[in-house]
Amino acid sequence: MLSPAPSRAPSYAAVLRTRHASRTFGSALLGRLSYGMVSLSLTLAMKDTTGSYSVAGVVMALFGATSVFLSPARAALIDRYGPRRALPPMAGGYAALLAALAYATWRPGASSLLLGVLAVTAGGCTPPLGPVMRTLWSSLVPERELLQRAYSLDGVAEELLFVTGPLMVGLVMRFSVPAAGVAISAALVLVGALALVSSPAVRGIGATPSTQESSGSQETPHKQWLLGIVGLRHAAMVAAAVGLCLGALDLLVVAFTEQHHQGAAVAWVLAALSAGSAVGGLAYGAVSWRASNRVRLPVPAVGLGLTMAVAGLSPDVYVLVAVVAAAGAFVAPALTTAYLVADGSVGEGSRTQAGAWVNTAVNAGSSVGAAAVGLLVDRLPPAACFAVAAVRRPPRPVV
Structure with missing residues (x-):
């Protein structure tokens, strides 16, 4: 059985024809392409500069741990202050730290301790572009069936990014060192994040603390885990x-x-x-x-x-x-x-x-x-x- 039809014919084309959707989605994908490249680029760059797979593995584990497990905390900042206020500092800090890692790993002999500190700090700043985009989809296409298609399209595009990213790293390595892939990852996430927050779809997203606290909703983080x-x-x-x-x-x-x-x-x-x-x-x-x-x-x-x-x-x-x-x-x-x-x-x-x-x-x-x-x-x-x-x-x- 089919559910009742929404106000627009539910299709992927209808999702992308939604006002501001293509621009916003494209910006988010540009930034998220960085995540498809950075792990492989950084692993190879760490191995090249230290000459040790063990060091590269430990540093990447620390990078991944801080990136993943601090994700809800970074997302809470987005919800509290809105993408336009919270996302640029995160993206800027993350990009700057990736650029520092690219510089440190461009030649052999980098300090393992320095690399670890930079990687842990960078992981802690990783901007949550995926969750932000899914929040924006909820505002752009509130109809149930269109939102389902928007989320499906988002998930498939993300899957393809993680296929495309390593291929791009391979292309970069034909002409340069792995650290160049880290530098490109830094540029992608910064440009993508700034383009995302410049979209009109982001305007007004993110309740103020006072609004959240006064709402009385049981879902508010201040009220309930x-x-x-x-x-x-x-x-x-x-x-x-x-x-x-x-x-x-x-x-x-x-x-x-x-x-x-x-x-x-x-x-x-x-x-x-x-x-x-x-x-x-x-x-x-x-x-x-x-x-x-x-x-x-x-x-x-x-x-x-x-x-x-x-x-x-x-x-x-x-x-x-x-x-x-x-x-x-x-x-x-x-x-x-x-x-x-x-x-x-x-x-x-x-x-x-x-x-x-x-x-x-x-x-x-x-x-x-x-x-x-x-x-x-x-x-x-x-x-x-x-x-x-x-x-x-x-x-x-x-x-």
């Missing part, structure tokens, strides 16, 4: 489960392909995952669902888990590629629904934080999945590891 809100907590748990599967999958694919003496096939398997996610996200967003987002929330996550379990039974790499592509078809729908539930569970003044909590849950789940499978992959056959990753549930959030 956000993860105490049932809908947001469920969305974060599903996102963590998806992240756990994805974090486990990367290592499991390496183990599977090496066991079958086709290590080079890893790239094809992971490309199939991204392609499946893009197709699944666009198809999911195009359907007018009658069931509510909360009812649909666990369905794609369960589909991802079941397909992951089947992937471990693949007889060869070719079948694995096909099954992983099918698994990918559940990824974007699961995350899109989680973001929609999170957005609908909180008040207008907390939407950026809600999206940031979903982001944090995905990344935390991914880290747990990678760590857990890393302990199991040498002790169990790949098929058993796939099954464990498929059924393992993330810990219940502390509220």
Whole structure:
């Protein structure tokens, strides 16, 4: 059954034809392309300047930890003061620190301690462009069906950015050193963030502290810990489960392909995952669902888990590629629904934080999945590891 038609015909074209949508979305994507490039660029630059994979790994772990786990705090500043006041200082500080890292890693011999301090500080300043854009989508296209398509389009575009980013790093390295990729990442995030806040769609976004405090809404962060809100907590748990599967999958694919003496096939398997996610996200967003987002929330996550379990039974790499592509078809729908539930569970003044909590849950789940499978992959056959990753549930959030 289809839901009632919104005021505009629900389509991806209608989303992009919405006033100011294309300009705002394009600006956000330009800045978010930085995130698709920076991890690989920075890892390679760290390794080149220190000559140590261990140092590069530790520094990148610190960078990732501060970026992910401080995301809700940065989002709270966006909600409190609005993107136009809070985003430029974050983007400026982040870009300046990335530029400092690029300078420090351009030649061999940089101090590991200096690199660690710069990376930790940069991670703490990472501007939450994804959550900000999803908050803006809620203002640009408030109709339920158009918002679903907007979030699906956003998720698919983000998936493609994380495919395009490493390809751009490879292109940069043909002509320069990895540190150049770090410098380009700094420029992208600064230009994208400034273009985003200059959009008319950003005007008026972000309630003042006094407005939030006087609203009396139970979703206001001053009144209630956000993860105490049932809908947001469920969305974060599903996102963590998806992240756990994805974090486990990367290592499991390496183990599977090496066991079958086709290590080079890893790239094809992971490309199939991204392609499946893009197709699944666009198809999911195009359907007018009658069931509510909360009812649909666990369905794609369960589909991802079941397909992951089947992937471990693949007889060869070719079948694995096909099954992983099918698994990918559940990824974007699961995350899109989680973001929609999170957005609908909180008040207008907390939407950026809600999206940031979903982001944090995905990344935390991914880290747990990678760590857990890393302990199991040498002790169990790949098929058993796939099954464990498929059924393992993330810990219940502390509220």
